[in-house]
Amino acid sequence: MATTVTNISDTKTEQPMPQGAKLYGLIAEFETPGDLMAAAEKCRDAGYKYWDCHTPFPVHGLDGAMGLKRTWLPWFVFGAGATGTTVAFLLQAFTNSWDLHIWAGVWVTGYPFLISGKPAMSLPAFIPVMFELTILFSALACVKLMFLFNGLPQLYHPLFKSNRFRRASNDRFFIAIEARDPKFLPKATEQFLRTLDPVAVEAVED
């Protein structure tokens, strides 16, 4: 693949942006993870805030190159797991050990469930279900919160308008700088992206 830098105005002729359309941002395309990483470090150092890298697979070390902070996700998952353990214990104690009449959506009654002369509070026998619900709650929270924190599902996104961007899920690496970034200036940012030596730079409308 030739490494010609597509002029931004050339790109516009490929995909004309209607007059007066709002600019979402600029994307720059790179061929290899190494090129992207070097470019990402420069973007980070240039002080951009609303920008991102888009890659077909997680690139090792890119989090550092972008200056991303570690996610809080594991702590939430831990909380969900602890909730699972507690819920499982209370469920089993309520239905098999305690004598209670409580309201849980409907009125329900728990009672000591006497079987084979085993003690009403047979904690060792409750452990397998406590373990399973710990895992179940953690896993559900883990996946749900991961997508939630990522703002997904979000079926529409301005980036999907770019035909070029489709290769972000295939074999190309992109940097996108959003127009809402306080440091964003159409001409200057374009110039900046060019200095990173990408394969192409393209404007994406909002």
Added chain:
Amino acid sequence: MTTLSHDSNVGRITDNTVDRPGERAPLVLNMNTFGEVTATVCRVNEAGKAPFAWYVAFAAALGLLSVLGACITYLIFTGVGVWGLNNPVMWAYDITNFVFWVGIGHAGTLISAILFLFRQKWRTGINRFAEAMTIFAVICAGTFPGIHVGRVWFAYWLFPIPNQMEMWPQFRSPLLWDVFAVSTYFTVSLLFWYTGMVPDLATLRDRAKGKVQQLAYGMFALGWRGSNRHWHRYERAYLLLAALSTPLVLSVHSVVSFDFATSQLPGWHTTIFPPYFVAGAIFSGFAMVVTLAVPAREMFGLKDLITLRHLDNMNKVILVTGCMVGYAYSMEFFIAWYSGAMYEKFAFINRAFGQYWWAYWIMVSCNVITPQLFWFKKIRTSIPIMFVLSLFVNVGMWFERFVIIVTSLANDFLPSSWDKFTPTWVDIGTMVGAFGLFFTLFLLFCRFLPMIAMAEVKAVMPQADPHGAGAGKHGHH
């Protein structure tokens, strides 16, 4: 034997099973770009027509599935008397099939979770369809407890649902632990599978030509756009899921073994059961992965992604777990003798030489002798031989469960209560039909979903390393 070429551009490499000191064997053959990986995997889903063999297999699977449907319908309308169960053999094919399928379902999570934690990069070639296999196997497994309860319309009694009778499940019973273990396992495996598939669904969405494909893949891709801020949380979540699934996968078959081990029946009442069941589950699961991978890579042209090395590695796992299973068989006998308990001793002698002696020896030949052949590299890397051996292991593991369940029940304490179990046509139809359900789901998966985890395969290619082959013209230092 061909040797591994140093320059991957020179000639086609077909054998990557050779180990060279100081050099990593390639996991992807004959492909230098990420685009080639995408094209190879997506071709299966994007082709207008599936390979002819797919249609033949799908028709056969649907045929078997209808046998399952007919047998279950007959069972529900008539009652469990249509099975060959008697007193004392109140569990037979139903629970044998349940344990068999749950066992098969263990390989997927093992590959996706445990091998992930151990940083076994070769897992990326096979994890997706092994996980799919897990889910379909657990669906098959879940069918059996559901239909063996007799009055299936009361199957919801398994769950603690508030009701007018104020009746609760009995949480001190391993059968109830099983309900929670298997349903948790199914849910978590599904989450794992789906989470892993989202980036690949986005790839299919971005390549889709038709409106229907764009919509369908687009919906399930959730708007994934490969953002690194997303990947960051995604990778964390994936690691957490792997860490959660690892104890889970070990717990599920342990809990299944508690169904037997916590009872007082000779032949069931043994402490070796949890680890022995887990080893057996991995053993049978890997055999099933080989059984499916061999034809799938041929049919869909995936030989450069599911390479001979992958199969070689899986056969090594089969060998190791096969040895564990063999050890467990002999240890059971030793403990039966060492315990000095009359009934224990009888239970095991009866297993090997009693009325079901043939089932026992089928089990031993398939599970103990067969995997030993995998000591030889020639056999580990021979496609036809490994396929046949994996079938033997599948058969052997079905018989293992049959032997444990039926021989122990049929001849327990009092000779006056002994009996013999003979399967009816409904028993056999249900067992065979379950394979129809499994293969129908699996073939649909192969046709419509990315069979190989593209994003993960790309990430373990040398070209993905920003400091190595993927450094590019500026590189990263």
